[in-house]
Amino acid sequence: MPMQPIRDMERQKMLVAVDAVVFTVIKGKLSILLIQRKNEPFKGKYAFPGGFVRNEESLEDAAARELYEETGVKDIFLKRFTAYGDVDRDPRGRIITVVFLALIDAEKFHLEAKTDAMAAEWVPLNKATPLAFDHEEILREVLEELRYEIQITNIAAQLLPEKFTLSELQQVYEIVLGMKVDKRNFRKRIKALDILHPLRETRMEGAHRPAQLYTFKDKHYKPLKERIQVFV
Amino acid sequence: MPMQPIRDMERQKMLVAVDAVVFTVIKGKLSILLIQRKNEPFKGKYAFPGGFVRNEESLEDAAARELYEETGVKDIFLKRFTAYGDVDRDPRGRIITVVFLALIDAEKFHLEAKTDAMAAEWVPLNKATPLAFDHEEILREVLEELRYEIQITNIAAQLLPEKFTLSELQQVYEIVLGMKVDKRNFRKRIKALDILHPLRETRMEGAHRPAQLYTFKDKHYKPLKERIQVFV
DNA sequence: CCAAAAGTGTTAGTGATACACCCATGT
DNA sequence: ACATGGGTGTATCACTAACACTTTTGG
Numbered sequence: 001m002p003m004q005p006i007r008d009m010e011r012q013k014m015l016v017a018v019d020a021v022v023f024t025v026i027k028g029k030l031s032i033l034l035i036q037r038k039n040e041p042f043k044g045k046y047a048f049p050g051g052f053v054r055n056e057e058s059l060e061d062a063a064a065r066e067l068y069e070e071t072g073v074k075d076i077f078l079k080r081f082t083a084y085g086d087v088d089r090d091p092r093g094r095i096i097t098v099v100f101l102a103l104i105d106a107e108k109f110h111l112e113a114k115t116d117a118m119a120a121e122w123v124p125l126n127k128a129t130p131l132a133f134d135h136e137e138i139l140r141e142v143l144e145e146l147r148y149e150i151q152i153t154n155i156a157a158q159l160l161p162e163k164f165t166l167s168e169l170q171q172v173y174e175i176v177l178g179m180k181v182d183k184r185n186f187r188k189r190i191k192a193l194d195i196l197h198p199l200r201e202t203r204m205e206g207a208h209r210p211a212q213l214y215t216f217k218d219k220h221y222k223p224l225k226e227r228i229q230v231f232v
Numbered sequence: 233m234p235m236q237p238i239r240d241m242e243r244q245k246m247l248v249a250v251d252a253v254v255f256t257v258i259k260g261k262l263s264i265l266l267i268q269r270k271n272e273p274f275k276g277k278y279a280f281p282g283g284f285v286r287n288e289e290s291l292e293d294a295a296a297r298e299l300y301e302e303t304g305v306k307d308i309f310l311k312r313f314t315a316y317g318d319v320d321r322d323p324r325g326r327i328i329t330v331v332f333l334a335l336i337d338a339e340k341f342h343l344e345a346k347t348d349a350m351a352a353e354w355v356p357l358n359k360a361t362p363l364a365f366d367h368e369e370i371l372r373e374v375l376e377e378l379r380y381e382i383q384i385t386n387i388a389a390q391l392l393p394e395k396f397t398l399s400e401l402q403q404v405y406e407i408v409l410g411m412k413v414d415k416r417n418f419r420k421r422i423k424a425l426d427i428l429h430p431l432r433e434t435r436m437e438g439a440h441r442p443a444q445l446y447t448f449k450d451k452h453y454k455p456l457k458e459r460i461q462v463f464v
Numbered sequence: 465c466c467a468a469a470a471g472t473g474t475t476a477g478t479g480a481t482a483c484a485c486c487c488a489t490g491t
Numbered sequence: 492a493c494a495t496g497g498g499t500g501t502a503t504c505a506c507t508a509a510c511a512c513t514t515t516t517g518g
Binding site (some may be wrong): 011052080087 | 284289317319
């Protein structure tokens with residue numbers, strides 16, 4: 001028997017979108033990349049960069065493309081999270097959105113508005129309300145996921161520059177997890193994980209002892225063998 | 233300015249489906265609920281119960297409905313996982329599927345084939361290949377998620393009957409995690425979590441000391457305050 | 465009285481936490 | 492010489508892991 005055509009193709013009236021929740025640390029604050037909406041609904045409100053998936057592109061490709069078109073940010077690691085599809089989550093119609101999570105070094109990208117449609121900004125978490133659609137709920141869940149991910153994967157490598165000091169790395173963990181960590185214990189744990197290479201360089205900056213620079217042995221996203229235990 | 237219509241509504245040619253990956257323990261083996269496909273593509277192969285989302289139902293409702301229609305299983309907790317949407321994952325066309333994870337007590341459901349279309353079976357994990365579509369990949373990822381979930385939530389409550397012994401509970405953990413645990417240590421940890429009520433009943437079964445029965449204080453899915461640390 | 469699973473505590477080892485001072489530099 | 496952040500070790504505590512015998516029942 002040959003394949004049957006899919007009857008529902010005609011009847012289903014819904015669209016598939018992707019959204020990218022991109023975090024960075026700016027001036028010691030966890031911030032997210034948001035677009036100020038120019039049109040109704042939710043005109044003037046912040047929303048995640050995102051848009052509709054094209055027929056011939058994967059979800060990942062769609063997320064990367066929309067992110068680039070709307071913010072200029074490209075070539076970053078996007079971790080697929082989950083889908084949101086409540087019937088009324090978008091007043092314009094039924095839209096299922098697949099959410100992606102990313103962490104990037106804000107220094108690497110300048111958010112120049114290339115087109116009128118672009119109004120991308122880094123917004124500190126505590127100022128990121130109200131958000132359009134169900135994006136506040138999404139943000140809460142993605143943030144929880146981020147706090148988990150940063151402890152069991154090397155995703156933090158995405159957020160740091162190529163070379164960084166242990167203090168900078170520690171700050172990232174403290175900011176993302178929202179808690180202070182003891183310096184000596186943090187260093188012991190990170191060293192035990194064996195994911196960093198010390199470089200032959202130091203960084204001098206200000207009137208104090210220069211800091212040893214490190215780099216991630218592997219910058220590609222991968223699960224760690226042991227959890228980074230940063231809880232107080 | 234009024235809301236603009238969504239141009240893409242006409243152009244996007246893809247369908248949204250849901251799939252349910254339902255686990256249980258049967259005869260000491262972790263098993264999943266599968267449907268034997270009656271039609272091409274993948275005729276004769278096993279696949280997860282699932283189907284297309286209707287316009288007016290939520291993703292959760294769709295998963296529950298499809299599960300019921302195809303297997304008779306209903307009223308179970310479905311945990312939304314993630315979405316799969318590779319362009320070629322279904323040869324019939326572009327289909328994005330949102331996957332749900334569930335754990336149930338197989339005793340509660342009899343998989344009587346109510347209609348011709350129903351050929352649902354419990355299949356032990358080690359016999360659950362090959363699977364149709366990208367379901368093997370999905371299964372791998374969902375299983376990993378399950379092993380995580382069972383340690384940080386009370387989702388195991390879904391898999392056990394109302395009343396159970398500590399040995400039965402331990403077996404569930406051992407089977408899902410695929411590792412043996414020391415009896416005394418397991419009991420210490422579970423008791424420390426304070427999620428069980430000892431009942432005033434025991435169960436006599438076979439020629440040995442009767443076992444104390446327990447029940448979950450809260451059978452609804454919820455994150456635990458502390459991780460159930462069952463690693464050897 | 466034998467078989468079979470239920471039930472129960474202690475010890476040793478490992479890992480987490482708490483904590484304070486010296487170092488290298490620029491001004 | 493002082494201010495600044497960088498860098499390091501140890502002692503205690505808590506938790507994990509390993510381990511064996513007694514209890515209660517049915518046959």
